[in-house]
Amino acid sequence: MYYLNGKKYKCSVSITMDIFNDRWKLAVIWYLLEKDKRFKELSEDINEISQKTLTLKLKELEEKNIIKREVFAEVPPKVVYSLTPIGLKLKFVLKEMFNWGIEYAKENGKIF
Amino acid sequence: MYYLNGKKYKCSVSITMDIFNDRWKLAVIWYLLEKDKRFKELSEDINEISQKTLTLKLKELEEKNIIKREVFAEVPPKVVYSLTPIGLKLKFVLKEMFNWGIEYAKENGKIF
DNA sequence: CAGGATCCATTACGATACTG
DNA sequence: CAGTATCGTAATGGATCCTG
Numbered sequence: 378m379y380y381l382n383g384k385k386y387k388c389s390v391s392i393t394m395d396i397f398n399d400r401w402k403l404a405v406i407w408y409l410l411e412k413d414k415r416f417k418e419l420s421e422d423i424n425e426i427s428q429k430t431l432t433l434k435l436k437e438l439e440e441k442n443i444i445k446r447e448v449f450a451e452v453p454p455k456v457v458y459s460l461t462p463i464g465l466k467l468k469f470v471l472k473e474m475f476n477w478g479i480e481y482a483k484e485n486g487k488i489f
Numbered sequence: 490m491y492y493l494n495g496k497k498y499k500c501s502v503s504i505t506m507d508i509f510n511d512r513w514k515l516a517v518i519w520y521l522l523e524k525d526k527r528f529k530e531l532s533e534d535i536n537e538i539s540q541k542t543l544t545l546k547l548k549e550l551e552e553k554n555i556i557k558r559e560v561f562a563e564v565p566p567k568v569v570y571s572l573t574p575i576g577l578k579l580k581f582v583l584k585e586m587f588n589w590g591i592e593y594a595k596e597n598g599k600i601f
Numbered sequence: 602c603a604g605g606a607t608c609c610a611t612t613a614c615g616a617t618a619c620t621g
Numbered sequence: 622c623a624g625t626a627t628c629g630t631a632a633t634g635g636a637t638c639c640t641g
Binding site (some may be wrong): 563 | 622623
Binding site (some may be wrong): 426428429430 | 632633634635636641
C-alpha cells in the first residue's frame with residue numbers, strides 16, 4: 378500500500394499511470410533523456426505542443442520532483458530543464474515503450 | 490520512419506504514446522495480464538471507471554488489435570476479453586512502470 | 602528568451618436510465 | 622450480463638497577445 382500526496386494506491390503501477398495520464402509528460406522526459414534542454418528546444422522537439430501546455434507540464438513535472446529547473450541570470454533569460462535521478466530512471470519505461478512501438482508497427486503499419 | 494493509420498511517426502516511442510495517451514487503456518491491459526476477463530470483472534478491477542468509458546476503451550483497444558473480444562452465445566450473455574500476442578508484450582512496459590512507481594514512492598511517499 | 606494572461610474549442614469522462 | 626443512449630461537466634489543449 379502506498380500513500381502519496383493525499384492519495385492511496387494499491388499498486389505501484391497506479392502511481393506511474395496517475396502521473397503520466399496525459400499526452401505530453403512522457404514526451405518531455407523522452408527529449409530530456411537526450412540532454413538537458415532549454416524551453417525553446419523542448420518546444421521545437423515536441424512541435425505539436427502549445428507554449429501554454431508545455432509550461433504547465435514542465436511545472437507539474439518539477440512539482441513532482443521528476444525534472445529540475447535552473448534559471449541563469451542572463452539577458453536574454455536562460456532556463457535549463459534536466460532530469461532528476463528519479464526522472465532519469467524513466468528511461469527504462471521509455472525504452473520498453475520504444476521497443477513495443479517497433480513491434481506494433483511491424484504488425485500493423487509500414488516501416489520505411 | 491513509421492506509417493500507421495494515416496499518420497507518420499518519426500520514432501516508435503511516439504506510436505506507443507499515441508495509443509496510450511488516456512487514463513485507462515494501460516490499466517485495462519494491466520488487469521488483462523492477470524487473466525482473461527469479462528466486462529464486469531474489468532469494471533470491478535478498475536472501479537473508478539464508468540461503464541461508458543470502459544466500453545469505449547475496450548472498443549479502441551480491439552480496433553487497434555491489442556485485445557480480443559469473444560462473445561459466447563449464452564443467457565445471460567458472456568463476453569471475454571483477452572490480450573492478443575502484441576498486447577501481451579505490453580507486460581514489459583508495465584513491469585517497468587511498476588518498478589518505477591516503487592522507486593518514486595520510496596522517495597516521495599509513504600509505503601505501508 | 603521564457604514565459605503569463607485570456608479566451609475559446611474540443612474531448613474525455615461521469616452519472617443515470619434503459620435494453621436484448 | 623454486457624452493454625446503449627443521453628445529458629452534462631470538467632479537464633485539456635490551442636491561438637493569440639503581451640511582458641521582464
